Amino acid sequence: xxxxxxxxxxxxxxxxTFDVYRxxxxxxxxxxxxKTMTPEGVVEEVKKAGVRGRGGAGFPMxxxxxxxxxPEGVPRYLVxxxxxxxxxxxxxHYLMKNIPHLLIEGMIISSFALGANTSFIYVRGELMYVIxxxxxxxxxxxxxxxxxxxxxxxxYDLELVVQPGGGAYICGEETALLESLExxxxxxxxxxxxxAVKGLYQCPTVVNNVESIATTSWIVNNxxxxxxxxxxxxxxxxxLISASGHIKKPGVYEIELGVPVxxxxxxxxxxxxxxxxxxxxxxxxxxxSVPILPAELSLKLANGDPRLMSYESLSEGGFQTxxxxxxxxxxxxxxxxxxxxxxxxxxxxxxxxxxxxxxPCREGTGWMEKVLHRIEHGHGSMHDIDLLVDVAxxxxxxxICPLGDAAAWxxxxxxxxxxxxxxxxxxxxxxxxxxxxxxxxxxALV
Amino acid sequence: xxxEAKPTIAFTPERLTLAKEIIARYPAGKQxxxxxxxxxxxxxxxxxxxxxxxxMVASLLDIQPIEVFEVASFYTMYHLDPVxxxxxxxxxxxxxxxxxxxxxxxxxxQTLGIEAGQTTADGLFTVKEVxxxxxxxxxxxxxxxxxYYTHLxxxxxxxxxxxxxx
Numbered sequence: 201x202x203x204x205x206x207x208x209x210x211x212x213x214x215x216x217t218f219d220v221y222r223x224x225x226x227x228x229x230x231x232x233x234x235k236t237m238t239p240e241g242v243v244e245e246v247k248k249a250g251v252r253g254r255g256g257a258g259f260p261m262x263x264x265x266x267x268x269x270x271p272e273g274v275p276r277y278l279v280x281x282x283x284x285x286x287x288x289x290x291x292x293h294y295l296m297k298n299i300p301h302l303l304i305e306g307m308i309i310s311s312f313a314l315g316a317n318t319s320f321i322y323v324r325g326e327l328m329y330v331i332x333x334x335x336x337x338x339x340x341x342x343x344x345x346x347x348x349x350x351x352x353x354x355x356y357d358l359e360l361v362v363q364p365g366g367g368a369y370i371c372g373e374e375t376a377l378l379e380s381l382e383x384x385x386x387x388x389x390x391x392x393x394x395x396a397v398k399g400l401y402q403c404p405t406v407v408n409n410v411e412s413i414a415t416t417s418w419i420v421n422n423x424x425x426x427x428x429x430x431x432x433x434x435x436x437x438x439x440l441i442s443a444s445g446h447i448k449k450p451g452v453y454e455i456e457l458g459v460p461v462x463x464x465x466x467x468x469x470x471x472x473x474x475x476x477x478x479x480x481x482x483x484x485x486x487x488x489s490v491p492i493l494p495a496e497l498s499l500k501l502a503n504g505d506p507r508l509m510s511y512e513s514l515s516e517g518g519f520q521t522x523x524x525x526x527x528x529x530x531x532x533x534x535x536x537x538x539x540x541x542x543x544x545x546x547x548x549x550x551x552x553x554x555x556x557x558x559x560p561c562r563e564g565t566g567w568m569e570k571v572l573h574r575i576e577h578g579h580g581s582m583h584d585i586d587l588l589v590d591v592a593x594x595x596x597x598x599x600i601c602p603l604g605d606a607a608a609w610x611x612x613x614x615x616x617x618x619x620x621x622x623x624x625x626x627x628x629x630x631x632x633x634x635x636x637x638x639x640x641x642x643x644a645l646v
Numbered sequence: 647x648x649x650e651a652k653p654t655i656a657f658t659p660e661r662l663t664l665a666k667e668i669i670a671r672y673p674a675g676k677q678x679x680x681x682x683x684x685x686x687x688x689x690x691x692x693x694x695x696x697x698x699x700x701x702m703v704a705s706l707l708d709i710q711p712i713e714v715f716e717v718a719s720f721y722t723m724y725h726l727d728p729v730x731x732x733x734x735x736x737x738x739x740x741x742x743x744x745x746x747x748x749x750x751x752x753x754x755x756q757t758l759g760i761e762a763g764q765t766t767a768d769g770l771f772t773v774k775e776v777x778x779x780x781x782x783x784x785x786x787x788x789x790x791x792x793x794y795y796t797h798l799x800x801x802x803x804x805x806x807x808x809x810x811x812x
Contacts, residue, residue, distance in 0.1 A: 290784075318673075366722070
C-alpha cells in the first residue's frame with residue numbers, strides 16, 4: 201500500500217461531519233499553525249515540501265505563495281480553484297464531497313500563511329450539491345471556533361465564501377476564474393500583471409487547486425521535509441489520479457508519485473487492468489489536454505525504461521514520445537476506441553469552451569472540429585490531416601490563456617501517433633463509418 | 647398592437663433574504679460578485695433566467711440589465727429560454743462516450759421523442775447536451791437539477807423517465 205496523505209480517513213463513516221473529522225485528528229494543523237507558527241513559517245514548510253500545483257500546471261505552490269505582493273493596507277485574497285472541468289478529471293469532486301473539512305482546514309492554514317481574511321472556494325456550478333456540503337462544513341467549523349473572528353484566540357480572522365460558477369471550462373484558468381468571481385464573463389486576463397500582484401478586485405491574490413490546498417494540513421503536521429521525502433525526485437508527495445475509460449476499476453486513487461504506469465493500470469490496488477478480453481491501445485494520462493500516447497509509449501519511455509507516474513517521467517521525451525501528468529485525469533482506451541472519433545469529441549469540447557477572445561483559438565478550434573467531423577464521417581481528404589496539424593500549430597502559443605494549447609495538443613498528438621488510423625478513415629470511408637467500426641491496422645496493443 | 651404591462655418578477659421572501667446575505671459576502675462596492683449566485687437563485691425559483699428575472703437581479707445589484715444578460719449568456723448553466731419541468735443534461739464528452747454514452751443518449755432522446763435542446767410536448771422534459779460533468783469514472787452520466795445519475799444504461803434511463811413521469 202502506498203502512502204495516503206489526503207484519503208487516509210476518507211472511508212471513515214461520518215467523516216464529512218466536523219465531529220468525526222476532528223476525532224480523526226482533523227484541525228490539529230490549524231491549532232499548530234495558528235498557535236505555534238508564523239505565517240512565514242507555514243510558507244517555508246510548504247516551500248520545503250515542494251508540492252506542485254495539482255490543478256494541472258504543476259507550478260511549485262510555495263514559490264507561487266512567495267510571489268504574493270504585500271502592499272500596506274491592501275487586502276490579500278486566497279481563491280481555491282474548484283472549477284474542476286478538465287475532461288477525465290473528477291478528483292476534487294471526490295475529495296470535496298467525501299471529506300469537505302480537509303479542504304476547509306487547508307483553506308484556513310493557507311489563508312493564515314498568506315494573510316488573507318476573506319477567502320473564496322470557487323466551485324463549478326454543476327456541483328451545487330457539493331457546494332451545499334461545503335457550506336454545511338463551513339458552518340460547523342465556524343460554530344467550533346475555527347472560522348470567524350479571532351480564531352482560537354490567535355487574533356486571526358477569516359471568512360470563507362463558497363462561490364458557484366455558471367458552467368464554463370475556461371473559468372478553471374485562474375484569471376478567467378477571477379473575472380467570473382467578480383461577476384463577469386470568464387474571459388482570461390492578459391498577464392502580467394499576475395494575480396499575485398493584481399488579482400481579485402485588483403488586489404494581490406493566490407489561486408490554488410483544491411488538492412494543492414488540501415495537502416497543507418499534513419505538511420503543517422508533519423513538516424515540509426517529511427512531505428518531500430515521499431514521491432520521487434522533484435515530484436514530491438502523493439497525487440490523486442482520476443482513472444476512467446476501459447479499465448476494470450474506474451475511480452479516484454491516491455498514489456505516491458513514482459509508481460510505474462504499468463503497475464497503476466494493471467495492479468488490483470488501482471485500475472485492476474484493462475476490462476476482460478481487451479487490450480490497452482492508448483492513454484491520456486493527465487486530462488484531455490495532454491498529448492495522447494499509444495500503448496507502448498504509455499508504459500515505457502522511448503529507451504525502453506518503465507514510465508512512471510511523475511511529472512518528469514510522463515513528460516520524458518517531450519511531445520515526440522512523452523506527455524504530461526497534468527491534472528491526473530487518466531483516461532484509458534482499449535482497442536474498441538476510435539482515436540479519430542475521440543479526437544473529434546475532444547475538439548468539439550474545446551470549440552464549445554473557447555471564450556472567443558483570441559481569434560486563433562475561437563476560429564481554430566472550430567476549424568479543427570469541422571475537419572475532424574468530416575474525417576470521422578467519411579468525407580475527409582488526405583490534405584485534411586496536414587491541415588489539422590497546421591491549424592493546431594497556429595493556435596499553440598498564440599493565445600492569451602492555455603486553452604489554445606490545450607485544444608491543439610490532443611489533435612497534434614493523435615496525428616503524431618495514430619496517423620495511419622486517420623488515413624484509414626479517409627481511404628476507407630464506407631467501412632470506417634459503419635457503426636462501431638474501428639481501425640484494426642498496425643496498432644501495437646499491450 | 648396593444649401594449650402589455652411588462653410582467654415583473656420578485657424573489658420569494660426567503661430567497662430575497664438569502665440574496666441579501668449573498669450580496670453582503672463581498673466587499674463594499676463589489677456586489678456584482680453576487681451575480682452568478684443570484685442567477686442560480688433566480689433559475690431555482692423560475693426554472694429559467696427570464697428577461698424579467700434578470701432585470702430584477704440587475705436592480706438588486708444596482709447594475710445595468712445588459713450586464714446581467716452578457717453574463718447569463720456566457721455560462722452554459724443558465725437557461726435563456728423556458729425549459730421543461732425536468733431538464734436532463736447529459737455529458738457528451740470523451741470518457742462518458744467511451745463507456746457507451748452515445749448509445750444511451752440516443753435511447754434517451756428516442757424514448758422522449760426529442761432532440762437535444764428540445765422540450766417534450768407535455769412540458770415535462772427538456773434534454774440538453776453538456777460538456778464534462780467531472781464524474782468520468784461513473785459514466786455515462788447525466789444531471790437533473792442538482793442530482794447526478796451515473797453508470798447509465800438504457801434500462802436505467804427507462805426507469806428514471808418512468809419515475810419522473812409518474
